[in-house]
Amino acid sequence: MAQIAVIGAGWAGLAAAVTATQAGHRVSVFEAARTLGGRARxxxxxxxxxxxxxxxxxxxxxxxxxxxxxxxxxxxxxxxxxxxxALPLTLRFPDGTGLALPAWPAPLDAAWGIARARGWDARDKASLLRAALRWRLAGFQCAPDQTVLALCDGLAPRVLRELVEPLCVAALNTPAARASGQVFLRVLRDSLFGPGDGAWGSSWLxxxxxxLGELLPQAAARWLAARGQVLATGHRVASLAQDGPSGWRVDGQPFDAVLLACPPWEAQRLLAPLPCAAAWRALAQGLAxxxxxxxxxxxxxxxxxxxxxxxxxxxxxxxxxxxxxxxxxxxxxxxxxxxxxxxxxxxxxxxxxxxxxxxxxxxxxxxxxxxxxxxxxACLPGLRRPPVRVAPGLLACGDYVEGPYPATLEGAVRSAEAAAALLP
The missing domain is CATH 3.90.660.10 (Polyamine Oxidase; Chain A, domain 2)
Structure with missing residues (x-):
């Protein structure tokens, strides 16, 4: 049983703490704010x-x-x-135009939704169907330096404006002219052709x-407390230091491993005195x-x-x-x-x-x-994100850490579970 410190109690930190607890570790979570949830609170x-x-x-x-x-x-x-x-993917505008998918299995739902889209003419719909077929035949892959806008070359302007751009900014929080085409295609693949969850299709909203506090943070805190884990709110970690070849001290307390689940700027602050983290910090500093x-x-x-x-x-x-x-x-x-x-x-x-x-x-x-x-x-083409491993016994997780997803709750949770799986 290892003693694990998790720095940050946003969705990534709480996911990491729960996963580490399930693996049998003793966990202490440190959160600077009084409220749990990070940027989803x-x-x-x-x-x-x-x-x-x-x-x-x-x-x-x-x-x-x-x-x-x-x-x-x-x-x-x-x-x-x-x-x-829950409702099937719907992007309706106040005037009633736009896309609404039926509650059908994929890809029939998307095909019918496109065919019945309001306000689009036959050329608009055909351009989207051609683009979707092209993306699927390419295995939802494109050049790493390609933007979403370049990916949509040949798409009808109205479809670009009323479907692709709203989806892109919702999923990647980056305008299509600057956003990564590769990450956007991964989102499309998993949302339009993924397995879904029980009665919900993968693209359902x-x-x-x-x-948001009731969706995960409060329940996770109760779950951890019921298992004897420590959750310290209002505690901004001041120091992180190595303790032997792979051990660490968090504000002087010894731990076998540390999971950094705080924002990248907070992680950089804690890692600044550590020469072993210089490469990781350089990648984190490169994020816009x-x-x-x-x-x-x-x-x-x-x-x-x-x-x-x-x-x-x-x-x-x-x-x-x-x-x-x-x-x-x-x-x-x-x-x-x-x-x-x-x-x-x-x-x-x-x-x-x-x-x-x-x-x-x-x-x-x-x-x-x-x-x-x-x-x-900013989910930009060719972006290099900091990796999960920082140093022996020191791992990072969060929606910004290296992975296939943009900055989403799912990206944060998956990152946390991947990091927790690497614990000693």
């Missing part, structure tokens, strides 16, 4: 009629292909069907109708980051679906709007999501409100805007 938002609502620091979308995340939720006692609103802004707003409007796609542009930054009243939140609460957004919080908020008013939603009023300035790493 809950917060309070003031309501116009008084009182507050427990919402999230940003809107997350899971999909049926998130097999490891869904399995982890079940392990710690959360039944996904009770906290997630799973929208949280409970606060993308922001996500979420504008919570009040409105008397009920959307036709819990989630609608929006047409974004230079002065219209939001790509999606969620009707929180249909997802377990207060009625009349909307959440506008502007991925890869730029500019100050106040400017983004003004632009999102103008975007809503231009749709005729003139009663929309901002309540609170949350900006995660370093929400994800």
């Amino acid at each position: 809950s917060l309070e938002v003031a309501l116009p009629e008084g009182g507050t609502a427990l919402l999230d620091n940003g809107q997350h979308i899971l999909i049926g292909a998130y097999g490891r995340t869904l399995a982890l939720m079940r392990t710690v006692g959360v039944e996904p069907a009770q906290v997630l609103h 799973l929208l949280p109708h409970a606060p 980051h993308e922001p996500i802004a979420t504008v919570y707003a009040s409105s008397r409007r009920r959307l036709p679906l819990p989630l609608l796609a929006l047409r974004d542009g230079p002065d219209a930054p939001a790509q999606y709007v969620f009707d929180r009243g249909q997802l377990g939140g207060p009625q009349g609460l909307l959440a506008f999501v502007a991925s890869a957004s730029r500019g100050a919080r106040e400017a983004v908020e003004r632009q999102v409100l103008a975007q809503a008013h231009a749709l005729g939603w003139t009663d929309v009023r901002a309540l609170q805007t949350v900006v995660e300035k370093r929400a994800t790493f």
Whole structure:
């Protein structure tokens, strides 16, 4: 039985702690914040009629292909069907145009959805079917330096604008002109042709109708505590030092191994005094980051679906709007999501409100805007990400660590499980 330190209690850290516990290790988790969940956590938002609502620091979308995340939720006692609103892949715009897949097996669902897409003419649909066939025949592989935009050469402009670009920014949080074509193809492969999860197809959207803290962090904390593991919140680790050939000390406490599950900038801070980590730190320093802004707003409007796609542009930054009243939140609460957004919080908020008013939603009023300035790493072509192994007995995990997925909850969980499997 090894003594393991996990630094960070976001989804990667909690997944690593649970996996290490299942392997029989003794685990101590150190989290700098008072709240668990990292960049997928809950917060309070003031309501116009008084009182507050427990919402999230940003809107997350899971999909049926998130097999490891869904399995982890079940392990710690959360039944996904009770906290997630499931619907087949749907990208409808407020005017009713767009794509909606039926609840059929893959790939029949995608073929029918494309054939019945609203607002697309025959040439639009044919261009997408040709592109999809080309990608599948190539084994969902492309040159490492190819962007998503280059990958879509020959695709009808409307399909690029209304399907590929919204999917790309939702999955990779990076604009199609800059995003990695290879990672995008991996997401398409697993979501459109993956095994899914029970009654849900792999491409189904799973929208949280409970606060993010209830999806995993709180249940994982209870699960770990019930097994005698240590979870220290409000403890920002100050020092990490080697202790013999493979042992480590975290703030002076001895451990057989350490899992770094904190953000890359925190990992770099802790690793700075260690010459053995110089190569790892150089790769982490090479990561660029993308922001996500979420504008919570009040409105008397009920959307036709819990989630609608929006047409974004230079002065219209939001790509999606969620009707929180249909997802377990207060009625009349909307959440506008502007991925890869730029500019100050106040400017983004003004632009999102103008975007809503231009749709005729003139009663929309901002309540609170949350900006995660370093929400994800920029998923660029040919990007080299830091590896799992840092040094003997020292491992790293997180959605930014080397792997096939972009910065998603599934990427974080898979990274954590891979790192925990390498523990002594």
